[in-house]
Amino acid sequence: xxxxxxxxxxxxxxxxxxxxxxxxxxxxxxxxxxxxxxxxxxxxxxxxxxxxxxxxxxxxxxxxxxxxxxxxxxxxxxxxxxxxxxxxxxxxxxxxxxxxxxxxxxxxxxxxxxxxxxxxxxxxxxxxxxxxxxxxxxxxxxxxxxxxxxxxxxxxxxxxxxxxxxxxxxxxxxxxxxxxxxxxxxxxxxxxxxxxxxxxxxxxxxxxxxxxxxxxxxxxxxxxxxxxxxxxxxxxxxxxxxxxxxxxxxxxxxxxxxxxxxxxxxxxxxxxxxxxxxxxxxxxxxxxxxxxxxxxxxxxxxxxxxxxxxxxxxxxxxxxxxxxxxxxxxxxxxxxxxxxxxxxxxxxxxxxxxxxxxxxxxxxxxxxxxxxxxxxxxxxxxxxxxxxxxxxxxxxxxxxxxxxxxxxxxxxxxxxxxxxxxxxxxxxxxxxxxxxxxxxxxxxxxxxxxxxxxxxxxxxxxxxxxxxxxxxxxxxxxxxxxxxxxxxxxxxxxxxxxxxxxxxxxx
Numbered sequence: 001x002x003x004x005x006x007x008x009x010x011x012x013x014x015x016x017x018x019x020x021x022x023x024x025x026x027x028x029x030x031x032x033x034x035x036x037x038x039x040x041x042x043x044x045x046x047x048x049x050x051x052x053x054x055x056x057x058x059x060x061x062x063x064x065x066x067x068x069x070x071x072x073x074x075x076x077x078x079x080x081x082x083x084x085x086x087x088x089x090x091x092x093x094x095x096x097x098x099x100x101x102x103x104x105x106x107x108x109x110x111x112x113x114x115x116x117x118x119x120x121x122x123x124x125x126x127x128x129x130x131x132x133x134x135x136x137x138x139x140x141x142x143x144x145x146x147x148x149x150x151x152x153x154x155x156x157x158x159x160x161x162x163x164x165x166x167x168x169x170x171x172x173x174x175x176x177x178x179x180x181x182x183x184x185x186x187x188x189x190x191x192x193x194x195x196x197x198x199x200x201x202x203x204x205x206x207x208x209x210x211x212x213x214x215x216x217x218x219x220x221x222x223x224x225x226x227x228x229x230x231x232x233x234x235x236x237x238x239x240x241x242x243x244x245x246x247x248x249x250x251x252x253x254x255x256x257x258x259x260x261x262x263x264x265x266x267x268x269x270x271x272x273x274x275x276x277x278x279x280x281x282x283x284x285x286x287x288x289x290x291x292x293x294x295x296x297x298x299x300x301x302x303x304x305x306x307x308x309x310x311x312x313x314x315x316x317x318x319x320x321x322x323x324x325x326x327x328x329x330x331x332x333x334x335x336x337x338x339x340x341x342x343x344x345x346x347x348x349x350x351x352x353x354x355x356x357x358x359x360x361x362x363x364x365x366x367x368x369x370x371x372x373x374x375x376x377x378x379x380x381x382x383x384x385x386x387x388x389x390x391x392x393x394x395x396x397x398x399x400x401x402x403x404x405x406x407x408x409x410x411x412x413x414x415x416x417x418x419x420x421x422x423x424x425x426x427x428x429x430x431x432x433x434x435x436x437x438x439x440x441x442x443x444x445x446x447x448x449x450x451x452x453x454x455x456x457x458x459x460x461x462x463x464x465x466x467x468x469x470x471x472x473x474x475x476x477x478x479x480x481x482x483x484x485x486x487x488x489x490x491x492x493x494x495x496x497x498x499x500x501x502x503x504x505x506x507x
Contacts, residue, residue, distance in 0.1 A: 023357040039053050045076070079262075095117075127285060132273060146214070147202075185205040281301075303337075306320045308330065309330045330378070349363045373455050373456055377488065379487045392438075394420040400417070401498060403492045419464060
């Protein structure tokens with residue numbers, strides 16, 4: 001039975017009403033968000049530079065304000081990081097979300113304003129639950145606690161008044177007291193910096209709680225669940241948390257992990273919800289279990305533009321607004337936010353799966369693909385090919401990475417994969433053949449290049465030893481939090497590093 005309070009019930013109903021409103025009026029909602037952002041930013045240094053006070057339309061905004069990435073905004077962000085204010089956004093900024101870096105930097109530090117926390121991240125978190133309870137109003141999910149796998153935070157030593165950490169850690173640190181009551185583990189454990197010690201502490205501290213739902217990246221959630229199984233001696237998570245009914249996942253495509261979770265939690269009443277939460281903002285969440293894609297959050301302090309892939313890399317790329325997008329075409333996501341990220345290219349590629357309402361799915365990263373031979377393989381292709389190969393062979397995959405092998409005078413090119421299996425009941429060659437056939441069925445460009453081995457020969461697949469990817473991440477100082485194994489790369493930088501973690505017995 002739910003112990004949901006009348007106040008929380010009222011809040012959920014308000015959010016359900018707000019969601020229904022932006023679903024019915026998406027273009028008008030985005031116009032209102034745009035007006036608010038430009039109006040708020042007009043007196044900042046950036047707003048003055050680009051004349052925000054005289055911008056009178058979205059088209060005018062697109063003409064005047066350049067497309068940005070982290071490197072182009074970094075000089076402004078660095079000044080905020082050092083304690084200057086009213087640079088990109090008018091309200092004081094003391095928190096920064098730390099994420100994986102660009103080519104020239106190990107890490108990026110994304111400004112997080114109070115409005116960004118309240119109107120974007122926390123509001124979106126409420127809306128994930130509001131959408132779930134809308135579909136399952138008799139749910140008892142609120143009768144227990146949410147297990148959250150967050151990151152860690154540190155004090156910014158350049159400025160004692162500024163702090164940084166994974167966006168999940170920033171949210172945990174700033175979460176209202178009332179919300180803290182309904183989550184586990186305790187904050188001191190959730191914000192531990194050393195990831196292996198943190199997993200150990202989380203496992204021991206949560207096994208006696210009444211956990212009804214879990215939120216986290218699949219890869220690290222699996223690590224925690226396996227450690228809990230080792231401690232308790234069971235292989236069924238419902239033996240530990242019998243009221244568990246919901247897993248909210250994000251960060252990577254869930255498709256390759258679903259079968260493993262269904263083994264961990266063997267219940268027809270277990271539900272899975274995808275969310276799209278990045279350091280730069282909380283963009284979307286799954287609203288229906290039977291619908292492909294996630295509902296784009298339109299009244300959460302973010303104005304969206306969508307760059308056709310043909311425009312990516314152009315000197316003045318053209319972007320589209322909501323009313324101009326088409327179904328199942330790849331777009332680079334461009335955002336302007338209530339923390340001062342103006343026309344910022346997030347780095348993800350998305351497709352619209354629906355336009356009434358607007359639902360999206362993440363198809364990959366702008367820099368995570370393989371197109372060395374014109375095959376145009378994106379992460380979404382690879383994830384689905386892995387999933388099909390697993391279904392056909394009974395295998396379970398923990399993680400993978402792939403890169404091209406370039407043509408030589410003697411041989412055609414190919415793709416080289418490193419895959420860490422949880423379970424592989426067939427010879428590796430059988431799995432490789434099924435992976436290749438599945439990718440051909442999904443991607444016609446890859447299929448054409450594979451025809452009679454004319455451009456691409458059969459892929460090379462290595463078996464990564466248990467925890468090999470984990471060791472690689474640890475050695476790079478990127479273990480835990482939102483750090484993920486790069487699925488696809490168009491060069492061999494990552495893969496050549498990973499090959500050193502193979503052993504002769506692993507292949």
